[in-house]
Amino acid sequence: EPEVTQTPSHQVTQMGQEVILRCVPISNHLYFYWYRQILGQKVEFLVSFYNNEISEKSEIFDDQFSVERPDGSNFTLKIRSTKLEDSAMYFCASSTSSGGGKTQYFGPGTRLLVL
Amino acid sequence: AQTVTQSQPEMSVQEAETVTLSCTYDTSESDYYLFWYKQPPSRQMILVIRQEAYKQQNATENRFSVNFQKAAKSFSLKISDSQLGDAAMYFCAYRSPQETSGSRLTFGEGTQLTVNP
Numbered sequence: 001e002p003e004v005t006q007t008p009s010h011q012v013t014q015m016g017q018e019v020i021l022r023c024v025p026i027s028n029h030l031y032f033y034w035y036r037q038i039l040g041q042k043v044e045f046l047v048s049f050y051n052n053e054i055s056e057k058s059e060i061f062d063d064q065f066s067v068e069r070p071d072g073s074n075f076t077l078k079i080r081s082t083k084l085e086d087s088a089m090y091f092c093a094s095s096t097s098s099g100g101g102k103t104q105y106f107g108p109g110t111r112l113l114v115l
Numbered sequence: 116a117q118t119v120t121q122s123q124p125e126m127s128v129q130e131a132e133t134v135t136l137s138c139t140y141d142t143s144e145s146d147y148y149l150f151w152y153k154q155p156p157s158r159q160m161i162l163v164i165r166q167e168a169y170k171q172q173n174a175t176e177n178r179f180s181v182n183f184q185k186a187a188k189s190f191s192l193k194i195s196d197s198q199l200g201d202a203a204m205y206f207c208a209y210r211s212p213q214e215t216s217g218s219r220l221t222f223g224e225g226t227q228l229t230v231n232p
Contacts, residue, residue, distance in 0.1 A: 056218050058219070106160035
């Protein structure tokens, strides 16, 4: 069964450093998403992406974040200058459509720790 | 903006018994989608079940079923014949049907389910 994959599974970085989190969505999916979950808190939407551009973003997704689909398979989230409060689990998801009924399938997550 | 509330931070159930997890939501939309996701200790988010608001019939997936009360804005998950592998954090989530502005999932706080042998 096709699934979303994410690398790395864990990332430790120093405050102020740039990190790139990578995702490979399910191959026939067209809509891609990033969510984050700070430890002990709810899952929060960051951004959605379609046709090589952002279709929706939350207030969390400020100028230090960016997303890119550099090739036909990868979807990346870049955090330009990490802060301590960026420590969280980051989930990538994909769906065949953005329509409300289309289920988003999640990857296993990347656990980011900023020191 | 839509909100989702799970008022039970923790629940426990004996193996083979039935448990119900509660979820309420607030929206001004008449059509929408509701989901339950399971997050085991691996922290992977796994879809359990989904419900379209326009459907009156409650969704079922094997041992998992929902009680969808649209007027009350309630969407509870019932797990029958609970198994040890059901132990996880369960998240309720809402999604608007709108193509351009409704792509995000809005999650509740989660309910940690423990299954006792």
